[in-house]
Amino acid sequence: MNSLEKKERRKILFKKLKSEKILYLMLLPTIIYFIVFRVFPIFNMRLAFYKYNSRSPWTFVGLKYFRMIVSSPDFLQILKNTLVISFMKYILLFPAFPIFAILLNELRSSETRKLVQVISYLPHFLSWIVIAGIWISMLSVNGGVNEILHIFGLEKSIDFMTSKDWIKWVLYFCEGWRSLGWDSIIYFTAIIAINPSLYEAAEIDGASRWQIIKNIIYPALVIPMVTMFILNLGFFLNAGFDQVLNFSNDAVLSSIDILDTYIYRIGIQSGQYSLATAVSLIKGVVGVFLVLFTHFTSKKFTGKGVW
Amino acid sequence: MKLKKILNPKQLLLTLLLLFIALTMIVPLLNILALSLSSPESSVSMSGIRVIPKNLDFINYRIVFNHPVLMRSVFNSIYITVIGTLINISLTCLAAYALTRPNLTLKKPIMVFLIIMMLFDPGLVPEYLVVQDLGLMGSRWSVILITSVNVYYLVIMMRYFEGVPKDIIEAGTLDGLSHVNMLTKIIVPLSSAGIATITMFYSVIRWNEYFKASIYILNQKDTVLQVILRQFVVLGDTVSLIGQQNVFNYNDFARVDYNALKAATIIVAIIPILVIYPVVLKFYTKDALAGSIKE
Known part of the structure; x- marks a missing residue:
């Protein structure tokens, strides 16, 4: 292509951009927002390799903070907690959502179903502070849960919130309590989108309810399940910061301390900016890797990526 | 026909199971509400699964709204x-x-x-x-x-x-x-x-x-309800709230049950959510609530 043609093309492009000026003006606040609150912080991540000075320029220290992290005994425990909590939430809750949707769909009485739906969607909208407040009270020694256990013959009260054995199960349960209804919506809408003629054909063939669930309903849930599974994998190292922060106390901190609460404690509360940034950087890199991994795996299996 | 549907043992079991799940979701909320509306003398010893206020009393809300x-x-x-x-x-x-x-x-x-x-x-x-x-x-x-x-x-x-x-x-x-x-x-x-x-x-x-x-937000006077709620309910910091005791009615304060007062604060944080919740149900979950076509 000769240079004249190139020039002509550029002129056309420029003209087009000029005619779209007002549209870019509409995008400008959003772009500025992301540059200021996302791109600038990304530049600040170089702090992981520098010693922080508030007045003078930061001094380069190389991998010092990464060595500190690797040699710290806390870090291994925290990484282990993060992985265990995240993994268990996956294992316990991921199947619960489609099962709840199937059970709702099996209910014949639409009034009862609506009642269960309206109640179960609500906890999703409560803040973790409110949820923590409610369950700290329910799970206390004199709380409702212990009362019910007494009815079933348990004599000694369990202090769930301060027990290292129980606190993780409290986290899993409360996560489920909050998200069971809301996160099952995607599966429930997939079920009601099933073509009714499939059911009719099955009824004519004399299929049992179980066979209908296995051969008609379950296949309709596979795609949303794969989508949700890979979408969540990218956030694997998060493990639920807001929940853990509000459910932890001195008695159980060591067994539920996760990467994000650690970053918060050393970074903001004790002002070790560089060390906290180094942990964030490790977490960010692993996160990007997980997102890319899920994107390409998803493309391969479902033909649909994250973007 | 309808009776037959309900008496079907499988349906009965399913209904009970789903209602039980719904109860575990709503009872803790109703218990907090009941606690906040009970008189301090009754709320201290109130059952953790009770959903009806005992000796209706607005003292906790009086304190919250005057704080x-x-x-x-x-x-x-x-x-x-x-x-x-x-x-x-x-x-x-x-x-x-x-x-x-x-x-x-x-x-x-x-x-x-x-x-x-x-x-x-x-x-x-x-x-x-x-x-x-x-x-x-x-x-x-x-x-x-x-x-x-x-x-x-x-x-x-x-x-x-x-x-x-x-x-x-x-x-x-x-x-x-x-x-x-x-x-x-x-x-x-x-x-x-x-x-x-x-x-x-x-x-x-x-x-x-x-x-x-x-x-x-560094200054307490600029901060939001959730932060105060966290201090009070999650971190159990009652001091920052008691510190204000001179401003509310002394009699009210002497009677107060902290757990019930916490419950009232939680309810205040939930109310706006309940106000907009019908909007969610109307627009976002409309299809899910309409249920399947097969009926």
Whole structure:
């Protein structure tokens, strides 16, 4: 292509951009927002390799903070907690959502179903502070849960919130309590989108309810399940910061301390900016890797990526 | 026929199971409500699964609504929620409109930029330092501005805008409508369900926000309800609230049961959620609530 043609093309492009000026003006606040609150912080991540000075320029220290992290005994425990909590939430809750949707769909009485739906969607909208407040009270020694256990013959009260054995199960349960209804919506809408003629054909063939669930309903849930599974994998190292922060106390901190609460404690509360940034950087890199991994795996299996 | 349906043992078992799940979700909430509405003498020994108030008494709400720190934090929460949601929804609508125009030249690079921004989290301290450098530390604007646009909601808004019938947009273009008029007179009114849904999602996030407020708003007089609630209910810091005792009625204060007072504060934080919850049910979960076609 000769240079004249190139020039002509550029002129056309420029003209087009000029005619779209007002549209870019509409995008400008959003772009500025992301540059200021996302791109600038990304530049600040170089702090992981520098010693922080508030007045003078930061001094380069190389991998010092990464060595500190690797040699710290806390870090291994925290990484282990993060992985265990995240993994268990996956294992316990991921199947619960489609099962709840199937059970709702099996209910014949639409009034009862609506009642269960309206109640179960609500906890999703409560803040973790409110949820923590409610369950700290329910799970206390004199709380409702212990009362019910007494009815079933348990004599000694369990202090769930301060027990290292129980606190993780409290986290899993409360996560489920909050998200069971809301996160099952995607599966429930997939079920009601099933073509009714499939059911009719099955009824004519004399299929049992179980066979209908296995051969008609379950296949309709596979795609949303794969989508949700890979979408969540990218956030694997998060493990639920807001929940853990509000459910932890001195008695159980060591067994539920996760990467994000650690970053918060050393970074903001004790002002070790560089060390906290180094942990964030490790977490960010692993996160990007997980997102890319899920994107390409998803493309391969479902033909649909994250973007 | 109907009776036969209900008496079917499998259906009965299923109904009981689902009602049990619903009960575990609603009983803790109703218990907190009942606790907050009981007189302190009864609430101290009230059962943790009771859902009806014992000796109805509004003392806890009297204290909450007369408490200067709590009330100021409620107003701060309302202020941040209203201004913040307005910013959220304006920026999201503007960007969604521009990005859904056919053949926008730079659409692809801008979308890639936004998705990278959504997926990559630079972490707490790098963001903290930016807020510091901008001089926003301690200002309520830090919390308002730091969550101005959510890419996920922007993408959902784009789907709603794409649902506006093409021929209406073409007619508007033929009439020589400017982009601003097209957005405000055609797209926004025709996507009202979508805008209601996204506004509601944004406002819930705003109202429930506590973490950024707790690190960026330094002065107690500027902080939000969730932060105070956290101090009081989660961290069990009753001192900062008792410190205000001279301002409320001495008799009320001597009687108070802290757990019931905590319950009342929790209820105050839930009320706005309950107000907008019907909007969610009406617009977002409409299809799910309508149930399957087979009936």
